[in-house]
Amino acid sequence: MNGYDFTLAGADLQVRGSGALYWPARRLLCVSDLHLGKSERMARRGGTALPPYETQDTLSRLDAELAATTPEIVVCLGDSFDDAAAADALPDRDRLWISRLQAGRRWVWIEGNHDPGPVDLGGTHLNELPMHPLVFRHIAQPAQSGEISGHYHPKASLTAKGRTITRPCFLIDGDRVILPAFGTYTGGLRCHDVVLTDLMRDEALAVLTGPFPAPIPMPR
């Protein structure tokens, strides 16, 4: 899979077509908004019974990314679980799978708005992770530099020859990166939404995920 390389606050980073972010110098892989256990939470709250395969699907894509990049550190940028009860309700098979993915590397769960408390799984639970020159947190804060965040699930559309293609995307400017959601059952927020246009500088780029991630000026 091809990647898109760029520099943030002096750190050389790579956008991966899968929606993950890789920092080769630190052998760090970062993914955001896995929303594991989403279908369980919806059913529990009286909603419909969605196909209960999204945790399996998300984990197998994460597994493939780990195999491809063999990182020493994995950072999950928050909203890793759809809520605390969903984390508790994960079937043993998926818990074992996560332990296997964690084996032999440092694993950090950043807290998100969906999963504010610690979960009963291996790894470190942090509110945010500073790692010079970058800082990893769930929701972007104004006036930051070298900030890596998620939360908004940005997506962007391109129209070419009458066909409109919409993909989850990274948003990148000189201050920050906002990651797309990695989880299978996640929607997106169009990047011309005012929350995102307010956060990002005028010269921001959007990088659409897919086999050939490439930047475009962030659509506004």
Next chain:
Amino acid sequence: MLDRAREPALLLIAPTGGGKTLAGFLPSLAELADGTHKGLHTLYISPLKALAADIRRNLETPVAEMNLPIRIEDRTGDTSQTRKKAQRADPPHILLTTPESLALLVSYPDAPHIFKGLQRVIVDEIHALAESKRGDQLMLALSRLQSLAPDLRRVGLSATVDRPHDIAALLACHPKPCAILQADPGPDPDIAMLRTAESPPWSGGGAAYAIPAVLDQVRKHRTTLIFHNTRAQAEIFFHNLWLANDEGLPIGIHHGSLDRAQREKVEAAMVAGQLRAIVCTGSLDLGLDWGDVDLVIQVGAPKNVKRLIQRIGRANHRYNAPSKARLVPANRFEVIECRAALEAARDHDLDGDPRGPGPRDVLCQHILIRACSGPFTADQLFSEIITTGAYRDLSRREFDACLDFVATGGYALRAYDRWQRLVLRNGQWQLRDPRSAARIRMNIGTIQDSDLLKVRMRGRGPALGEVEEGFAASLTPGDTFLIGGKIVRYEGLREMTIEVSRDPGRKPKVAVFSGTKFSTSTQLSQRILRMLQQDDWPELPDHTRTWLHLQRQVSRLPEPGRLLVESFPHDGREHICAYGFAGRNAQQTLGLLLTKRMEEMGLAPMGFVSTDYATLVWGLDPILDTAPLFDLGALRDGLDGWLAGNAVMKRTFRAVATIAGLIERNTIGQKKTGRQATFSSDILYDTLMKYDPHHLLLDVTREEAMRGLVDFARIEEMATRIQGRIDTLRLCRVTPLAAPLFLEVGKVPVSGAADERLLRDETTRLMQAAGLA
């Protein structure tokens, strides 16, 4: 009607305007006249809210004049909550409603109280309901009503149809019979092709050439309805009509994508006799009495004779005067099609493809509705359902699979033991969480609205209508498009509303509307094929006649029992043109399958285009032996692989999953801000395909796509018809019959990695434009 009032079910067939609705009510008025009946006596169901209100007004007058002690009320989505509550506590004698409002009523725990003593149900425009899932939902609701009120008698009112027995079977409470009462059809209509000074173009659907002749007709008649097959065509025609309307004749436009207020304005002006013409689509096919219409013009080939007859019936609502209609073919081939439709109408040869068994997504919704009203046993519900015509052959296994889906999700991975939607307690199924009834009720119905965005004049101006999200995404500020006959300029998107400003004088884009594109019916296609066998065509205009003779001279005309395939070079490419006469959707599918097969055989196809009668494929190499291409078994194998990732399947899945209750259109306390929380149904489809390919909903989706947009049934029908008799002609250039296909819009390029290539080219271009590359 009064003589047959005791029949358990009765279908009354009468042409449009025959006064059949009031006839349907006569037995009710007679039975209610003595004032002894308590509670609901007659339920009237119409496909249109407006029709329910209209009929109520029409009924109230004679009831008041005769001083009858009868209370009549309507109940639709527009009725206030207070009124609705009062109606449940104290139902009127006659209640007029729609299938969706009835389904909602049936879902309440007090349904037995509301419907106790119900004597009659009248289903109006049943021919229209019978073609859609709304009809299936209605009939399932009636099966429930029949259990609550065993004396219930059913009456269906229908326009002229080809298979009255099919509709009777839908209406009947199986296995009881349904009698059919045919009214005098009245005099034959006066229909002909509209004479025009100019000949129609070779392709396209605009019919701009006929504008002067149409205006001339409008001038000569009191009120003209000008029907179009699609909303886009109606918009273009209306625009052109106004450009030529020098005298400023009052002409309006009416179609389903226009804002309701705009439509109501046009309807009111029409009833008041202020309009000389209305450009319209199927939105005026049903129901209301449009007063003084004395001419119907159909622009574009009618595609389906039954619909043509029903549209013609709109003209002249006096029972014994012939209605008058003129057909305007939009292009040269449609001249032949219109001619064939005229003859079919004269011969009373109506068409209509039989519908398959009752759709299971609607059944799933019915089970949910039943659960909302209280606990039930599977046996009892199953025996109720198989009294419904469309579901009478439903097997217990199929029913159990639907029940399992509703209760547990029906997944191979049994993940929801704790959170089932329905649970079995003491042999009775019930909602695990009674509060979920409210969510289920919010999602009752089978009408699908695609992703539509409202269009509004900038600065809190009036709402104009709606366009599809996909079309909106293709607009950039400054682009102009047509809506409601106005050219507007796209300004921007604001909170899911498209803001526009007025901008006359520029050449507009045409909005994409979600209106259905109809395929020419099997019967009509066959009639065209038979017509092509004549030695000469004195009934056709000269331009078309010469065209057909020329085709016969240089090539051959297609024949009913054979498949004609022409192979010729043109403009540096090789082409084959297959005249399958299978209708637009099937020819489109054929194009996809042929090119896929050519790809596999190393024949380098580059693209194709389809019409109702033929598919044209182009590529690099000449194809002389076409027989292996049309091997049905191989085409079917290709279908399975191709279908899986197809957009048609995803669209069909979305509708099926919404109706079956997997996807909720409406949720409580829905907020605009939650957009990143909702995700597209495509993700669910992909997940199911990957992890649970035999799931019930995928099964239903496949079944529907095969009949609907993919229409493989008609490819099979074609294959049976030709029995391998394929005539491949090698010619040195384009033939007269193939030439119009080169002008068709909607060419489909063949290239697997098209998306990635487009993305790469476009990203490079954008970066360069921004000076970033």
